[in-house]
Amino acid sequence: MVSRTTDDYMALACAGCKAVNEPAFWAGYDRASAQGFYDYFRQITEYEPKRAAKFCIEHYCWLCINPKEAEDPGLAREVMALIPEFLKSPNVLGIGEIGLNKNSRNELMILEEHIQIAEDHDQLILVHTPHLEDKLKGTKLIIDALLNHSKINPGRxxxxxxxxHTAPLSWIRGSGQE
Amino acid sequence: MSGNDSNLVDLGFLDARIKLIDIAAFLDRLDRHGQADDYRVKALREAFAELDSKEPGRASRVLDALSDHTEEPIEAAEIQGAFGAPPETD
Known part of the structure; x- marks a missing residue:
């Protein structure tokens, strides 16, 4: 919702919308430092819930560094180190949108580390699958990564x-009915 | 068609007709400008076969035809976007 105007909140309220949930997302450009993410996490855990509340809309969010910015593992780890502090915020639903974008080795490594954070803090997970030609391969790699974490409950x-082409894969493999 | 069903042909035919003509016109333009050999266009042409299939699941098979079927992660992401069809491999 950070990209939405106040008029958008008004339109949502008029349409009967009671709640929104906002995954941590790529800003349209790569942020230069973890401090940029600290401010972003404050925005979606402190400011947006207040803005939404003015229109009687509940605001929830998910925290992560989006896979589009996961090619730099050093930056990604600095950002992931910030996440536990924000998990205490009452509007945080879990870790997300994590996943893959171009299906690279670094993206996969950072995905695994996000899954570990979710496991360590008993958090729900919201997964972003790649776009266009990368979606099928990425969905398979993501499901493999999730299933490799035996403590992750697919129901969460x-x-x-x-x-x-990826919905049956997600349902069937995710529910363990292979 | 049962009495309670919407007529899907009424609802969707003109939209499908427009899209089909758009694709035909796109291919004509590519021919005129000598760009029909692009790997994305080749992938699109291969996917066209599914449109004439009598088997349900066409959308899934079109998406499959336009997907990267390799299994290993790539070494590094050099771009953030996608092109809609996997690059040709030698």
């Missing part, structure tokens, strides 16, 4: 952005 994982 949402795989988003599925399409006709």
């Amino acid at each position: 994982v949402i795989i988003d952005h599925v399409e006709e």
